[in-house]
Amino acid sequence: MRWEDIDQQVCSVARTLAVVGDRWTLLILRDAFLGTHRFEDFRRQLGVSRHRLTERLNKLVDTGVLERVLYQQRPPRYEYRLTAKGLDLHGVVLMLGDWGNRWCSDESGAPVEYRHRTCGQLVRPMLSCSECGEPMAPTTVSPEVGPGLQQALACGVGMFAELGEGVELHEKLPPLLYKSLTRKPEAS
Amino acid sequence: MRWEDIDQQVCSVARTLAVVGDRWTLLILRDAFLGTHRFEDFRRQLGVSRHRLTERLNKLVDTGVLERVLYQQRPPRYEYRLTAKGLDLHGVVLMLGDWGNRWCSDESGAPVEYRHRTCGQLVRPMLSCSECGEPMAPTTVSPEVGPGLQQALACGVGMFAELGEGVELHEKLPPLLYKSLTRKPEAS
DNA sequence: ATTGTCGGTTTCAAAATGGAACTTATAAAT
DNA sequence: ATTTATAAGTTCCATTTTGAAACCGACAAT
Numbered sequence: 181m182r183w184e185d186i187d188q189q190v191c192s193v194a195r196t197l198a199v200v201g202d203r204w205t206l207l208i209l210r211d212a213f214l215g216t217h218r219f220e221d222f223r224r225q226l227g228v229s230r231h232r233l234t235e236r237l238n239k240l241v242d243t244g245v246l247e248r249v250l251y252q253q254r255p256p257r258y259e260y261r262l263t264a265k266g267l268d269l270h271g272v273v274l275m276l277g278d279w280g281n282r283w284c285s286d287e288s289g290a291p292v293e294y295r296h297r298t299c300g301q302l303v304r305p306m307l308s309c310s311e312c313g314e315p316m317a318p319t320t321v322s323p324e325v326g327p328g329l330q331q332a333l334a335c336g337v338g339m340f341a342e343l344g345e346g347v348e349l350h351e352k353l354p355p356l357l358y359k360s361l362t363r364k365p366e367a368s
Numbered sequence: 369m370r371w372e373d374i375d376q377q378v379c380s381v382a383r384t385l386a387v388v389g390d391r392w393t394l395l396i397l398r399d400a401f402l403g404t405h406r407f408e409d410f411r412r413q414l415g416v417s418r419h420r421l422t423e424r425l426n427k428l429v430d431t432g433v434l435e436r437v438l439y440q441q442r443p444p445r446y447e448y449r450l451t452a453k454g455l456d457l458h459g460v461v462l463m464l465g466d467w468g469n470r471w472c473s474d475e476s477g478a479p480v481e482y483r484h485r486t487c488g489q490l491v492r493p494m495l496s497c498s499e500c501g502e503p504m505a506p507t508t509v510s511p512e513v514g515p516g517l518q519q520a521l522a523c524g525v526g527m528f529a530e531l532g533e534g535v536e537l538h539e540k541l542p543p544l545l546y547k548s549l550t551r552k553p554e555a556s
Numbered sequence: 557a558t559t560g561t562c563g564g565t566t567t568c569a570a571a572a573t574g575g576a577a578c579t580t581a582t583a584a585a586t
Numbered sequence: 587a588t589t590t591a592t593a594a595g596t597t598c599c600a601t602t603t604t605g606a607a608a609c610c611g612a613c614a615a616t
Contacts, residue, residue, distance in 0.1 A: 181415030182574070182602090183391045190479045192468025193398045193461060199472070203371045203604085206389065210381045214511060215543030219563050225542065227369030227530045229605045234564060255612040257562065265471055270506040271463040271495045273381060279460060280380025281514075283453055284387070289515030291378045291527065292545065298508045299500035307459045308496040312487035318458040320486045323402060326469075327477030339479065342415045354413065355403030357480065370571090370605075391573085407594050417574050422595060443581040445593065 181342050188341045190332040199243045200269065204228050205236050209266065210273055212246065217259040245269070274305045324360045325353070369530050376529045378520040387431045388457065392416050393424050397454065398461055400434065405447040433457070462493045512548045513541070 187198035200206055207226055216222055223233050237260055240246040245266040248258035262269075274294070281290040281304075296303040307316040314320075329339060336345035338352020350358045375386035388394055395414055404410055411421050425448055428434040433454040436446035450457075462482070469478040469492075484491040495504040502508075517527060524533035526540020538546045 185415075186395065187472075191398070192465040192472060192479055194395060194468075195472035196464045196468035197394055201391070201394065203389070206385055207374065207382060210379070211542055213506070214545060215547075220561085223563090224531070224539070225528050227373075227528070229607090230564065231566085231606090232604065252562095254614085255562080267506050268471065269467060270509075271493075272460065272467060274495060274504070274509070275459040275463050276384045277380040279457060280382075280384035283456065284375075284380060284383035285516055288519040291380055291514055291516035291520070293512050293514035294504075295510045295512055296497045296500065296502070296504060296508060297510060298502045299497060301497070301499040302512070303500075303504070304498040305459075305495045305504050306498050307462060307493045308501075309484045309487060309489070310492040310494050311489040312484065312491075313496075313501070314484070314486045316462070316482075316484060316491070316493050318401070318455050320484060321458075321462070322483045322485060324481050324483055324490070326479050326481040328473055328479035331476040332479070340413050340415070343412070351412070354399055357402060359403075408592085411594090417576090418595065419575085419597085420573065440593090442583085443593080 185342070190329050190337070190339050190341060196272075199239075199245065200272075202236060202239070204232060205240065206273065206276065208233075208236055208240065209245070209262075209269055210277075212260065212262050212266070213270060213273055217249075217261060218251075218257075219260075222260075240266070271305070275307075278305055322360065323356055324364070325357050329353075329357070373530065378517050378525070378527050378529060384460075387427075387433065388460075390424060390427070392420060393428065394461065394464065396421075396424055396428065397433070397450075397457055398465075400448065400450050400454070401458060401461055405449060406439075406445075407448075410448075428454070459493070463495075466493055510548065511544055512552070513545055517541075517545070 186194045189195070200209065204226060208222055211222055211225055216225060219233065219237070222228070222237070223230060226233070237246065241248060241260070244263055246260045247263050249261050251257055251259045277292065285291070293302050294305070295301070308314065309316050325333070332338060332341070333352065339354065339357070340352065343351065353361070374382045377383070388397065392414060396410055399410055399413055404413060407421065407425070410416070410425070411418060414421070425434065429436060429448070432451055434448045435451050437449050439445055439447045465480065473479070481490050482493070483489070496502065497504050513521070520526060520529070521537075521540065527542065527545070528540065531539065541549070
């Protein structure tokens, strides 16, 4: 299977990576969140080739993550700004940075820190539950088959669309999702 | 600059992507969080070539994200389990999935949902502040130069180590970090 | 008239990737 | 005892992606 085809999987992680999972792309977005907007600045800061940068920026514009904004007439020049869709990746970038702060820092400490203007403190991002507000630790979260996958299953395919239809149900889903099905067999 | 060298940047996002930013790697971790642990299962579910999968799994073991656990003698077989370091990527994977749920779902809805066993509800992950518990919306978070970057700057290099030492300070940092420096010029 | 800047495009060699065939250790079936 | 099957790789090679460098076009500044 080619990487280009991962968006065929019925999985939101795969679909997200189909948009931002290419080399350099998440670093471009990091820089955008840190105030960089122009081609030449991205290029110098990332050390990426013009060729590659052009391609990545085009894809981000095509997918609606960035938009071109004219910043000068004669000659017309555009800069790249995060759209609402792009701004919504803030959490992804924060969590990537937080993991790096915790697991990849040397003795000198975290390269970048975050100040939460709501409270004025230097803080870390935590995952909390949209409903009860309590922390979402890995052990407290159970994935379940959602409506999107339900429908795919009704059509004979599973999360891994590339497998086709000629396989057992338990091959169409990863173990924890399969278990969630058999343990809560369609309340409907 | 080669992708392989991004870990030279004094940036936790870059360092994290140096570990998990290769093609397939975050999908391998997604599957691991969904209960997949064995080579043949990863391969079938992802459609990745054995060659590539071997390389990626080896790198994840080398970097301490996964560990090999013997699950059968004769012939000895190992499966791949998330370490504490790997489990700590849960937030990254959750946020990637949540963005995909919101921006890449078709009419049929989210492929996968999450139940928070703490409260029993189907929930979404939210980012909240470790200090005050309030939401960390993009507009309420200001990045600042942390001790790691401080030290790099003291050594003449900035976030973009590949630029070397012969550049102005404002070229060593992205705009928002540079501004954070000039606006809060070292309380020490 | 010349040089510089920004944002590209083109070209080409080197590196990464995907797919298929092959390997090794062992269990299971005939 | 021989054949078949399985899991987890390894090897090989054609195809794709990437990186570096050169080139280009519009204009401003000198």
